[in-house]
Amino acid sequence: MAAVVVVTPPALNREICLAVVQAQKALLVEKPLAISATDARAIAQAAQRSGQIMMTAHTLRFDAAVGVLRERQAQIGALQYLSLASRMEPHGMSEDGRGFGGRGCLLETGIHLLDLARVLTGDEILTVSCEMDVVPPDGAERRIVGRLTTSGGLVCLVDVSRVSSGRVGRVELIGSEGQLSADWCGQRVAQVSARHGAGNWPSIAEPTVLGTLRAFVKSVRNGLPPPVTIEDGKRAVEIAEACYASARQGGRVVPVEYL
Numbered sequence: 001m002a003a004v005v006v007v008t009p010p011a012l013n014r015e016i017c018l019a020v021v022q023a024q025k026a027l028l029v030e031k032p033l034a035i036s037a038t039d040a041r042a043i044a045q046a047a048q049r050s051g052q053i054m055m056t057a058h059t060l061r062f063d064a065a066v067g068v069l070r071e072r073q074a075q076i077g078a079l080q081y082l083s084l085a086s087r088m089e090p091h092g093m094s095e096d097g098r099g100f101g102g103r104g105c106l107l108e109t110g111i112h113l114l115d116l117a118r119v120l121t122g123d124e125i126l127t128v129s130c131e132m133d134v135v136p137p138d139g140a141e142r143r144i145v146g147r148l149t150t151s152g153g154l155v156c157l158v159d160v161s162r163v164s165s166g167r168v169g170r171v172e173l174i175g176s177e178g179q180l181s182a183d184w185c186g187q188r189v190a191q192v193s194a195r196h197g198a199g200n201w202p203s204i205a206e207p208t209v210l211g212t213l214r215a216f217v218k219s220v221r222n223g224l225p226p227p228v229t230i231e232d233g234k235r236a237v238e239i240a241e242a243c244y245a246s247a248r249q250g251g252r253v254v255p256v257e258y259l
Helices: 010-022 037-050 064-076 105-121 208-222 230-248
Strands: 003-006 026-030 054-057 079-087 125-132 143-150 155-161 168-175 178-183 188-192 199-202
Touching: 003 010, 003 208, 010 026, 010 037, 026 208, 026 230, 037 230, 054 208, 054 230, 064 105, 064 168, 064 178, 064 188, 079 105, 105 125, 105 143, 105 155, 105 168, 105 230, 125 230, 143 230
Parallel strands: 003 026, 026 054, 079 155
Antiparallel strands: 079 168, 125 143, 143 155, 168 178, 178 188, 188 199
8 A cells, every 4th residue: 555654834734735635645744744733633634534544653652662661650649640741952943944833842842742742641631821031923933831631620730841951851740658860861751659669770772763664664554543632633733822822812711622
């Protein structure tokens, strides 16, 4: 079966993905699925009608440290809240040339965290409250601090930036019986627990793109549902859209609209 892999500036994704759907080909599209919730919904609706295997490349799901964290998550008891951070150096590129529709680090790298919050909580994000250093269309944001709340009431704290040297990629899970943290830049997982004791485990790093491609090829060859759907990609963009809406209102709590 023929398949198409889309790794283009996301401003082009809608037109390309709709053409792939029209051609009845399997599709793997790099995150973010689109630069707006409107475009993401158009892609998702077309993908649903196509009946083809279509997957969003949320590659952080395939990170080794994140995998170890998920394997050990049950040991810390009921999840109380979580904190996610992605900090990177400024990219030095013009916003016009990047293809994110004038939007910045939230769509570029923070979209990973919005997706991971859904995965780790097993729940949908109900509301968001976010602040940005600058809010599009006045400019592309380089710093965002947000609070996401799931439908079950769990709080997810999100910190995304492109303002400093060096990279930090981290998730911390705070449970009723301990805490777990995963560092996907340093490939280590740490645990603190009165019941299970302390632990520190290195993970064996592998390019997450390879894990993503293997999962996609397996789905196509065997006719299996992909592990990350176009719907998953759409929902991450819808959460991001709510974050921008909140920032435009000075950090006001706003609901996420899933359509």
